[in-house]
Amino acid sequence: MTCTLFSWLILLLALTTPSQGHHFGPKSRLRYSRFLDPSNVMFLCWDFDLEAEVITFELQVRTAGWVGLGVTNRYTNVGGDLVVGGVLPDGNVYFSDQHLVDEDTLKEDGSQDAELQGLMEDAFYTTMRFSRPFRSCDPHDQDITSDTVRVLAAYGQDDTLKLDREHIFVKSIFLLQIVHPDDLDVPEDTIIHDLEITDFLIPEDDTTYACTFLPLPIVSKKHxxxxxxxxxxHRNETMVHHILVYACGNASTLPTGISDCYGADPAFSLCSQVVVGWAVGGTSYQFPDDVGISIGTPMDPQWIRLEIHYSNFHNLPGIYDSSGIRMYYSPRLRRYDMGVLQLGFFTFPIHFIPPGTQSFMSYGLCKTxxxxxxNGTPVPDIQVYGYLLHTHLAGRALQAVQYRNGSQLRTICRDGSYDFSLQETRDLPARVEIKPGDELLVECQYQTLDRDSLTFGGPSTINEMCLIFLFYYPRNNISSCMGYPDIIYVAHELGEEASDSMEGMMAMNNVEWTPENIKKAEKACKEAQQTxxxxxxxxxxxxxxxWIPDIIPTPRGPCLESTGGKVEPHDKTPAGFRAKLLSLSGASMASPGSLPLATLLFTQGTLSLFLATLQARD
Structure with missing residues (x-):
């Protein structure tokens, strides 16, 4: 849903009901949108300019009071920034860049870094539109980055600027997404094919990996x-943790039925090349217009393994499920056949994370x-266009770094504010080339302050994973490239005896996990030789x-100097800053003093546009 569609409803209501405030002139379309609360009272639209580093928001709330939008962190709303605004009964507007001093108190920033583009109130909604830089020079403004952003929204039922915890919401959003399905070409000759498990009785266990083998669509030519x-x-959404579709090589002998993916029958773990993947919090994903998954040729797989991870934490009995993946395909061919390369820490108990740690790094190396x-044939340079990040509950940050000839080349993708509840496929702002011989390193950061025992790598949600899936073209036969450290070396560095990998893993249970030993273990895991x-x-x-190479941090870009105030004297001004750039709006602004004329022009212009649109559709 785009903001334009929702705005038509607002517009129709505005035409039939009195409205007042600082009205919107002609404005650019905002490509992205989402409801922020379970009751769908707060609707957010946004768009951004990567070059100018400016983001524009439009918040529409079912209230006649004030509205607020900003950014907060994972652990507390205290310190979060909140841009607030509203329309007084006399039609005058108020608008301010503020921050939360505590859970109940707002304070205006000394530096006003949000630029108002419109405030309007009618009988149903208060709508506020503004822009702000990704990074201002005010330390009270949290950065907008390519990481997961925790959007803070709030509203009041009147114009008294008082926080009510029942009207405060935080939602994780990947704000700087690059493309959106509505912007992409949709073939008219689309065919839909469902890959699903039918009437599967979910076990009462905490964790279940259910697998079955299904044929891909049979087509007479390439699609x-x-x-x-x-x-x-319906009603099983909270139990489905992730769904993966693996392509099977044509030489595979596949079992029938549904069984535990990683249980007694190893045949149900066959097929390891991920084709598509979905995890909790994700939505649909449409590939860029020049890439697709090839089916229908002798080189393409005929069968897939469908893997569904269920998390039945409440051990509910008698729950049947028929979830899966819906695929859209077409005979209209794209330029490239895509593939997926799985990177990270090989998932098994050699991967360990100590308890009680604020930050612990794990590494998985890939050598190409x-x-x-x-592959059996020459491998052309890999062109990476998208990625999916995956850890479990202790994960806090992930990144994939590329090296060539012993030197760090670039960070391919990262998320320094990873949220387990928002795992979605993302597109890169520019495609990244990987050449044969390059090394790829995945780094995962974990926090286990709430745990008093070791966390091991494994399939359960309370175990951990450290995985990044790269979406690329042209396709080759490599499905995964993952590493793990010499656990015997790690055990010895911690003063434990171990002569094989099993003893090394068991030795971790003997370690007293003091802060000193946690640092020692992290250092040993990084210095150990990787398989x-x-x-x-x-x-x-x-x-x-x-061997694990060092990662050189990417420096932060300069902040944008505010035109609306100065940074508080007690705050440190960043060393580098630049003049504020033009915002992304394209909106004309009406001053509160000219509201009657602005209202008339707005109504006349909007009504004309609406009638013209209706005539064009007839």
């Missing part, structure tokens, strides 16, 4: 899958030097070894 979306059974040999496991779609596996 491309260009979009997928989760198909979640064997890709061509294992790198490379796997193909046909389940061919080869190992190599390597």
């Amino acid at each position: 491309h899958i260009y979009k997928f979306e989760p198909k979640l059974a 030097e064997k890709f061509e040999e294992m 790198v496991i490379i796997k193909t779609i046909d389940e061919v596996v080869e190992n190599t070894t390597g």
Whole structure:
């Protein structure tokens, strides 16, 4: 849903009911939108300019009082910034850049870094539109980054600027998403195909990985899958943690029925090349217009493994499920066949995270030097256009870093504010090229302050994972490239005896996890030699070894100097800043003193536009 569609409803109401305030002139379309609360009272639209580093918001709230929008952090709203505004009974508007001193108190910033573009109130809604820089020079303004952003929204039922916890909401949003399905081409000859588990009785266990093998659509010529979306059974949404579709090599002998993916029958873990993936918080994903998943040729897989991870934390009995993935495909071909490369820390108990740690880093190395040999044919340069990040509940940040000839080349993707509840496929702002011989390093940061025992790598939600899926083209046969450290070396560095990997894992339970030993363990895991496991779609596996390189942090860009005030004297001004750039609005602003004329022009112009639109549709 775009903001334009929702605005038509607001517009129709405004034409039939009195409205007042600081009205909107002609304005640019905002591409992205989302409801912020469970009752759909607060509707947010936004858009951004990556070059100018300015973001524009429009907040529409079902209230006649004040409204507020800002950014907060993971743990507390205290310190969060909140831009507030409203329309007084006499038609005058108020608008201010503020921050939360405590859970109940707002204070105006000394530096006013939000630019008002419109405030309007009618019988149903208060609507506020403003822009702000990604990063201002005011320390009270939290940055808008390519990370997950925790959007803070609030409103009042009148114009008394008082916080009511029942009217405060925080929602994790990936604000700087690059594309949106509404902006992409949708073929008219689209065919829909569902890959799903039917009437599966969810076990009463905390964690279940259910797998089955299903055929892909049978087509007489090549087609491309260009979009997928989760198909979640009603009332079971909270139990479905993730859904993965793995392509099977044509030489695989596949079992029938539904069984535990990683249980007694190893056949149900066959097929390891991820085709598409969905996780909690994600929505549909449409590939860029020049890439798709190829089906229908002798080189394409005929079968897939459907994996659904259920988290039945309340051990509910008698729950049946028919969830899966819906695929959209078409004979209209795209330029490139896409593939997915799985990177990270190989998921098994050698991956450990100590209890009671504020921050613990884990690393998984990939060396691409064997890709061509294992692929069987020359591997062209990989063009990465998207990614999906995945940890479990202790994960706080992830990044994938690229190295070439021993030097750090770039950070491919990252999220320094990862939220387990928002795992969605994201597009890169620019495509990244990976050449044969490059090294790829995944770093995951964890926090376990709420745990008093070790967390091991594993499939359960209370275990941990450290994975990044890269979406790329042109497709090759490599399905995954993941690493893990020499656990024997790590045990010895912690003063424990171990002669094999099993003893090394068991030795971690003997360690007293003091802050000193936590730092020692993190250092040992980074310095230990990594075993790198490379796997193909046909389940061919080869190992190599390597060492974890250092990661050079990416410096932050300069902040934008405010035109609306000065930074408080007691705050440190950042060393680098630049003049404030033009905002993304394109909106004309009417002054409160000219409201009658502005109202008339707004109504006449909008009504004419609306009537013209209706005539064009007839």
